[in-house]
Amino acid sequence: MKCKQYFDVKKDYRSRCPISLTLDLLGDRWSLLILRDMMFAGKRHFREFLQSDEGIASNILAERLSRLVEAGILTKSDDPTHLQKAIYSLTPMGLDLLPALAQIGIWGRKHMPVTSESAAMAGKLAKEGDRLIAELTAKLKREHLAQH
């Protein structure tokens, strides 16, 4: 499945290079952190993303979430357990970003001033990446795709 935002809507892109197109969509400082929160911290609700350590502003969070939904990376639906809340789910396209996020985390753990607590998951990924990514993908598929 290809990204809706680029196929349904005529949109500017800098080139047709796959890396450049991906950065056109996700190369800001926040979008991948929202996906990180969903993949590695199990977050699904607006308020949960807002509480992450990086302190995203609520207007930026709202804009990024709707852009990710528009692109076909997330879906937004009513949370059956909370009548007034929306729940966000990863689509298969969103799930496919897990290996890229894992590699970004592995690089950061090796070269940036992480704390041991913050780098626990990246440490596991560095040691047993393929197996852990497969396991996590299966878990996320059960939790995110089952409802759709």
Next chain:
Amino acid sequence: MKCKQYFDVKKDYRSRCPISLTLDLLGDRWSLLILRDMMFAGKRHFREFLQSDEGIASNILAERLSRLVEAGILTKSDDPTHLQKAIYSLTPMGLDLLPALAQIGIWGRKHMPVTSESAAMAGKLAKEGDRLIAELTAKLKREHLAQH
């Protein structure tokens, strides 16, 4: 080796998460494209980066290159074959970004409106990622690290 920019200079970061720290440094729309040009297109000179399809402005390119040098991801030195030119090289820290860039390219090839020509390398990476990354890393090590 850890990133100089964060250890030599006190610098703002949003959190100590390895993914967030990496995006603090590289999460703009241009830095990773410069690294892509070095890794997959063999570019080493200012003018070569300027000629890429995305059309980076020369002031932005200059700023990003010096930030990458300051961070310890690239080195800049006099090109022995061109007296007036500087040549940029990847450091081991820069080379370590290859798997992350490969995964970003693989995702883009699958989900974005790439052309077959622009996606040739990403296609190869999707098919035989680990072997090709090892091969490319060895080649880049010979070309970039030999001079230092």
